[in-house]
Amino acid sequence: MSDSVLVIDGLTVYRETHLAVENVSFEVQPGTDTAIVGPNGAGKSTLIQAVLGILPRQSGDVFVLGHPLSARGYLPTEVRQRIAYLPQNFLFDRRIPITASELVGLGWDRMEPQLPWAGGRSRRRAVREALTQVEAWHLRDQLVSSLSGGETKRVLLAYCLVRPRSLLILDEAPAGLDVRSESDFYQLLYQLKQEQGWAILQISHDLDMVRRNCDRVLCLNRTLLCQGVPGHTLSPENLSLAYGSEFVRYHHSC
Amino acid sequence: MTIQAELTRIIELFQLPFMQRALIGGVLTGLMGGLMGSFTILRQLSFFSDALGHSALLGIGIGLLLGFDPSWVLLPFAVIFALVVAYFLERTHLWTDALLNIIYSSSLAVGIILLSFRDEYQGGIGNLLFGDILAVQTSDLIFGSVLLGACGLFLGLTLRSQILLTLNEPMAIARGVSVSAHRTAFIVLLSLVVGISIKAIGVLLVSAFVVIPACAARLLSRTFANYVVLSAGLGALSAVIGMIVSAGFNLPSGPSIVATQLAIFLTAMALPRLRVLGQGEPRNV
Numbered sequence: 001m002s003d004s005v006l007v008i009d010g011l012t013v014y015r016e017t018h019l020a021v022e023n024v025s026f027e028v029q030p031g032t033d034t035a036i037v038g039p040n041g042a043g044k045s046t047l048i049q050a051v052l053g054i055l056p057r058q059s060g061d062v063f064v065l066g067h068p069l070s071a072r073g074y075l076p077t078e079v080r081q082r083i084a085y086l087p088q089n090f091l092f093d094r095r096i097p098i099t100a101s102e103l104v105g106l107g108w109d110r111m112e113p114q115l116p117w118a119g120g121r122s123r124r125r126a127v128r129e130a131l132t133q134v135e136a137w138h139l140r141d142q143l144v145s146s147l148s149g150g151e152t153k154r155v156l157l158a159y160c161l162v163r164p165r166s167l168l169i170l171d172e173a174p175a176g177l178d179v180r181s182e183s184d185f186y187q188l189l190y191q192l193k194q195e196q197g198w199a200i201l202q203i204s205h206d207l208d209m210v211r212r213n214c215d216r217v218l219c220l221n222r223t224l225l226c227q228g229v230p231g232h233t234l235s236p237e238n239l240s241l242a243y244g245s246e247f248v249r250y251h252h253s254c
Numbered sequence: 255m256t257i258q259a260e261l262t263r264i265i266e267l268f269q270l271p272f273m274q275r276a277l278i279g280g281v282l283t284g285l286m287g288g289l290m291g292s293f294t295i296l297r298q299l300s301f302f303s304d305a306l307g308h309s310a311l312l313g314i315g316i317g318l319l320l321g322f323d324p325s326w327v328l329l330p331f332a333v334i335f336a337l338v339v340a341y342f343l344e345r346t347h348l349w350t351d352a353l354l355n356i357i358y359s360s361s362l363a364v365g366i367i368l369l370s371f372r373d374e375y376q377g378g379i380g381n382l383l384f385g386d387i388l389a390v391q392t393s394d395l396i397f398g399s400v401l402l403g404a405c406g407l408f409l410g411l412t413l414r415s416q417i418l419l420t421l422n423e424p425m426a427i428a429r430g431v432s433v434s435a436h437r438t439a440f441i442v443l444l445s446l447v448v449g450i451s452i453k454a455i456g457v458l459l460v461s462a463f464v465v466i467p468a469c470a471a472r473l474l475s476r477t478f479a480n481y482v483v484l485s486a487g488l489g490a491l492s493a494v495i496g497m498i499v500s501a502g503f504n505l506p507s508g509p510s511i512v513a514t515q516l517a518i519f520l521t522a523m524a525l526p527r528l529r530v531l532g533q534g535e536p537r538n539v
Contacts, residue, residue: 080430099476105414106414109414111418111431
């Protein structure tokens with residue numbers, strides 16, 4: 001087995017009767033940033049949800065930190081602790097009364113039966129350090145529902161940061177932010193990536209950001225159309241394959 | 255009658271064994287309803303608990319037709335019914351509230367039809383609809399205590415998973431939380447709580463015990479942990495006050511408790527406005 005953080009081999013996923021992802025294979029190396037690009041409905045979110053065991057897969061193998069993901073989506077708790085996942089838009093019911101520090105604390109917890117006060121001091125210390133590192137300690141007692149978009153993203157990064165992780169999986173993480181907040185988010189994300197040595201697998205629609213920051217890119221439109229370094233892979237020919245020729249003409253004229 | 259004499263009468267009333275059992279039964283029901291209700295309302299299952307309550311008539315009707323003691327049939331029926339409904343809710347493409355409406359009104363209708371075949375139970379329908387907390391037996395209290403312990407243990411030991419699951423299901427699965435196992439365990443416990451509470455407070459009012467204290471606690475809480483504890487606490491508090499009001503004014507007990515829950519909820523709604531009024535008009539500096 002290689003030392004890859006993530007190995008996907010021949011992954012095929014159906015959503016009900018619809019073939020959403022077909023025979024996709026790729027690897028993510030430690031400390032690298034891999035982007036998945038493709039048009040809406042290309043199967044990007046389906047792919048990462050299958051990688052995490054959120055959706056069942058039809059066929060193929062998934063290895064996370066060298067451990068196989070079982071057909072029922074099981075991975076050892078130690079492996080699950082090394083992954084952080086932020087879903088698209090982080091949509092949740094804003095009437096749920098949860099504070100920023102409680103949310104970050106959930107990132108620290110082992111999701112196993114335990115006493116409600118388990119962790120105690122070390123949990124509180126980890127939460128404080130994570131919130132301080134993303135400059136959000138002052139938000140600790142605020143309800144998540146009262147935070148701005150940018151503040152919510154910083155608290156979510158603290159959720160990732162509160163335990164040592166090997167892999168971050170982000171589904172359009174900056175969605176919903178304005179241009180300034182999105183730029184701040186990426187600046188903080190890549191600063192933390194540098195410090196923590198995270199590998200990142202992220203879905204993105206921002207091809208310029210992918211060119212600037214990512215080590216590898218996967219072009220997906222149900223099947224994997226191409227993969228490699230962004231400078232070479234995001235060529236007009238490949239983009240035309242993924243998005244259609246109209247998109248490439250428009251993109252280059254902007 | 256003076257206030258002192260009235261208080262003496264109420265204290266004497268609570269020295270009677272059936273009143274003590276009723277008070278303990280009310281507190282147990284309030285604690286269980288508040289505890290499970292705190293997650294029930296956030297997961298938008300309030301109507302689910304209502305449907306469970308109404309389905310009890312069907313369970314009792316089936317039990318009577320088969321010649322079983324209805325109280326023995328009620329709990330297993332409630333659990334099986336809840337699991338079947340949860341299965342349909344997961345599989346259907348219809349709106350949840352619409353589907354639950356179909357289930358609860360049709361089970362109510364079939365239950366009444368079944369009960370109409372058994373003349374000797376006609377008089378029991380009133381008790382079933384509105385409950386009779388004064389008829390609570392020691393065995394009911396023992397079962398209620400065991401169930402409260404099970405609910406507390408389950409929610410306490412899995413609190414972190416429950417919160418993450420309530421907040422965002424995909425994030426919880428990504429962290430290794432077994433959604434189906436947690437959901438099934440929660441629904442089984444909720445159906446048992448509803449099933450056992452029906453004897454005390456009736457089919458029509460049972461969902462109030464699950465929904466109202468939790469909503470009041472939500473209005474008063476700033477953290478999730480406080481919210482869960484406060485929800486259970488308000489459930490118990492409203493049972494105590496409701497029972498005292500019921501004894502003092504000779505009112506039916508179950509409705510008195512629900513009226514108290516409503517008063518607490520309205521107070522929780524008014525509190526932020528009262529605080530703003532207390533601070534006065536903002537001054538221009």
